Amino acid sequence: MTDCSSTNPQLLLSQALAGERDCFGQLLSVYRNYLKLLVVAQLERCLQQRVSPSDVVQETFLEANRDFDQFRGQSIGEFCAWLRMILVNNLHRVVEQHVLTAKRSVRREVSLEVLAGSLEQSTARLDAMLSDPGNSPSGTYQRQEQELDLANQIAALPPDYREVIILRHIEALPFEEVAKRMQRRTGATRMLWVRAIRCLREKMDE
Incomplete structure (x- = not known):
């Protein structure tokens, strides 16, 4: 049996792609605080009183687990982008539901494209809080690990x-x-x- 206790995202992804589903669960848990941070940055305070960011992340994990067979990447950067795509669709659904429930004006409705752009801006700003490790593959991987660590430290x-x-x-x-x-x-x-x-x-x- 493969040891899935690692917190190394690339190793866990490789194991998950090889069919180790337990490792996929561990991989998702590594991204929990990172995704929650992005959700909090997108939801207005009034919406956060009615929608739990943790619930949005959990729904994203459920969909990722269901659709993992459709993931075609190999790198952790591709996986992270795939998770964010699922997340932004869930965020859009949540925002639409509460906009309609509150009977807000059409002017307040947020398109999927606008929300996706806003989430990518938040991702870039989180990235900007880190020092630049370079553009090499090892530097890109280091950046991903640093972003996850930063999100964990902010959550704490x-x-x-x-x-x-x-x-x-x-x-x-x-x-x-x-x-x-x-x-x-x-x-x-x-x-x-x-x-x-x-x-x-x-x-x-x-």
């Missing part, structure tokens, strides 16, 4: 620290808007952000 932060980092870095909001979202003064929000970044860097250096 205290709630206020996590929220200010997501709003400032993943949603790319100005401090004034971050302060408004968090119902704080702008100066206090800046200080919170400084403490949050310091805490995150310490975790990343451990």
Whole structure:
């Protein structure tokens, strides 16, 4: 029996492609915090009160498990892009359901293309928080591992620290808007952000 306890995504993907379904389950768990971070960045606060980001991620995992036979890639980068494609479709369905339920105006409806573009922007902003390891295949793989680790470390932060980092870095909001979202003064929000970044860097250096 193959050992599927590794957290190495490329190894787990290779084992899953070889037919080890237990390894596929472990592979999905490696991406849990990464995908949840992207969901939180896309859902408005009002929607997060009615829709659990964890539920959106779990639905994505169920669909990925069901459709894994249709995945045609080999690399972890291709797999991550495939997961994001499933995720954005689930996000679009959730947003549409709640827009219709709330009877919001057509102007507020979000197209699949717009949502996909927004999610890719969030992905790029998460990537931008990391130092550049280069463009070699090993550098690309290192980047993927770093992104997963960064998402895990952000998930482990205290709630206020996590929220200010997501709003400032993943949603790319100005401090004034971050302060408004968090119902704080702008100066206090800046200080919170400084403490949050310091805490995150310490975790990343451990």
